[in-house]
Amino acid sequence: MDISLFAPRHMDIGGGAASRIAAMLHRLGVSRPLIVTDPVMVSLGLIDRIRAPLDQAGIPHAIFSDTVPEPVDTVIEAGVRFAADLDIDCIIAFGGGSPIDTAKAINILRAAGQGARMRDFKVPHTADHAALPLIAIPTTAGTGSEATRFTVITDTGTDEKMLIAGLGALPVAAIVDFELSMSVPARTTADTGIDAFTHALEALVSRRANPISDGYARAALRLIGPNLRTVYREPDNRAARAAMMLGATLAGLAFSNASVALVHGMSRPIGAHFHVPHGLSNAMLLPAVTRYSLNAALPRYAEAARLAGFAPDTDADQLAGARLLEELETLNHDLAVPTPSAFGIARSDWDRTQPTMATQALASGSPANNPLIPDETQIMKIYAEIY
Numbered sequence: 001m002d003i004s005l006f007a008p009r010h011m012d013i014g015g016g017a018a019s020r021i022a023a024m025l026h027r028l029g030v031s032r033p034l035i036v037t038d039p040v041m042v043s044l045g046l047i048d049r050i051r052a053p054l055d056q057a058g059i060p061h062a063i064f065s066d067t068v069p070e071p072v073d074t075v076i077e078a079g080v081r082f083a084a085d086l087d088i089d090c091i092i093a094f095g096g097g098s099p100i101d102t103a104k105a106i107n108i109l110r111a112a113g114q115g116a117r118m119r120d121f122k123v124p125h126t127a128d129h130a131a132l133p134l135i136a137i138p139t140t141a142g143t144g145s146e147a148t149r150f151t152v153i154t155d156t157g158t159d160e161k162m163l164i165a166g167l168g169a170l171p172v173a174a175i176v177d178f179e180l181s182m183s184v185p186a187r188t189t190a191d192t193g194i195d196a197f198t199h200a201l202e203a204l205v206s207r208r209a210n211p212i213s214d215g216y217a218r219a220a221l222r223l224i225g226p227n228l229r230t231v232y233r234e235p236d237n238r239a240a241r242a243a244m245m246l247g248a249t250l251a252g253l254a255f256s257n258a259s260v261a262l263v264h265g266m267s268r269p270i271g272a273h274f275h276v277p278h279g280l281s282n283a284m285l286l287p288a289v290t291r292y293s294l295n296a297a298l299p300r301y302a303e304a305a306r307l308a309g310f311a312p313d314t315d316a317d318q319l320a321g322a323r324l325l326e327e328l329e330t331l332n333h334d335l336a337v338p339t340p341s342a343f344g345i346a347r348s349d350w351d352r353t354q355p356t357m358a359t360q361a362l363a364s365g366s367p368a369n370n371p372l373i374p375d376e377t378q379i380m381k382i383y384a385e386i387y
């Protein structure tokens, strides 16, 4: 089996690790960072967790904080213009998945030079080149973006969430500090946690899974499964926050090397057309897509259920698979995940958009990694089912 492995060169993981940002830059031989973050990180003061140690080390830094949730191409272009004349030698991406994905995209577009557009890089094209070393510091657990070779950017011209993949999107280094996630609101904690769980599950059942991605996916499921509800109910539980943060990074490493599958393929169009947060649209789909796919990879789904603590080790595959389906439904209930209808999407809009969403889901390539590969009609059937 040929394996192509992608991972950051260095990761500093642990409570308080963000305070070691200056040491990280020193190790990488860089000293003039642009910080890409979002306005909330600035207004809440969380950004000071890295600004203070940078100031202390006498490292000047510029900040671009005009990022938006579920990043769009126009904001990326604005970021490239903002950074054009700055004397910088690296980028620090600080925040949830959106600022990190934004920073990656700015870095790719900056390298491409004048006239390049974000859509030039969407899959099946590759984005192997970036301008500067990028250090990612996630504040949610999480998209795993700090550990992946992917960024997802919406094309404002077509309302398409474009998957952009390549070495150019892979951070050179990451700092994974669970203390940054302690004050994340419950809704975001749930959404990003389900996203991380979905990454681990989809990586384990992916047709592109390999022994290395399996190792990451299994370790991630063991950490995320038992802690997902705990961080939602007990936001101050440090052990659970630490487990989720590490689990999310491991899940990122898993899917960066095995790819995601049908849940993500169908989830991106929901996000693009109806502005549903990424983790939430995953959660809306997860039970139905798992039911559709289960028997095509039953031993893997059953293993995932056991690793996550949803089924005892003694359960045979059939029973463990059934428990997984049950648990995914219960999880959505416990984490207050709405259906598209309860989210406020009108039936007529949902029905009208389904064919476009199905086309875009297939075009992303992710459904081709699913244990059972659907056609457009089957994808539309699942969209109809979850409404």
Ligand SMILES: [Fe+2]
Binding pocket: 143, 195, 199, 264, 278
């Ligand atoms: Fe995701």
